[in-house]
Amino acid sequence: MDKQVELALAKWPNVPHCYGWLGLDARGVWRMRDQRAQELGLLGDKITNVALCGFINRNYQFDQDGNYYFQNGPQRVYVDLQSTPYIAHLDPARGWVLHNDAVLPRCDAVWMLEDGNLVLHGADVLAQIDDRDMTAALTELRFNDQPISDEFLLNWLENPQVGLTFLFNQRPVPVQLTNLAELARQYRFISKPIQL
Secondary structure, three states, X not given: OOHHHHHHHHHOOOOOOEEEEEXXXXXXXXXXXXXXXXXXXXXXXXXXXXXXHHHHHHOEEEOOOOEEEEEEOXXXXXXXXXXXXXXXXXXXXXXXXEOOOOEOOOOOEEEEEOOOOEEEEEOOXXXXXXXXXXXXXXXXXXXXXXXXXXXXXXXXXXXXXXXEEEEEOOEEEEEEEEOXXXXXXXXXXXXXXXXX
């Protein structure tokens, strides 16, 4: 957390929290959700200011209930998640990098969602792979240590079986089929925090 944020928290400890105004889309882009976007269920406008995105990324956290938020000075700005709490991008030099520019150091589980998206879990991070990197990610799928075809994958989605793996840093990790709601339950994250 930024030092200026810690100082603001100490100075103003009882600032009301903010809900619905900030979103993270399935490509790892921060979105400003004005009243209209909230009312219509829209993603909102992309936040393109590099300094602001960096500030949000550095102060992105979660609470004990599984709500993700950005600590904006003394105020918690809760985040509406379009998919998982983190989004992973493939960087040729660094490997799988999260939307907040942290490298995913390891992967302990891989989930394929019913829509075909892949989700990586490791180091207390649950990250859906950005759809723009799915072509590269699919080349890392193996069955009995062999690359798979598109036809095999479509059949596997209909009848998942043990043996499908994903190569993460050259290490095979088993792939299981699930859905986003089940992942939210299992890993305890709230897609749309609400004020109680």
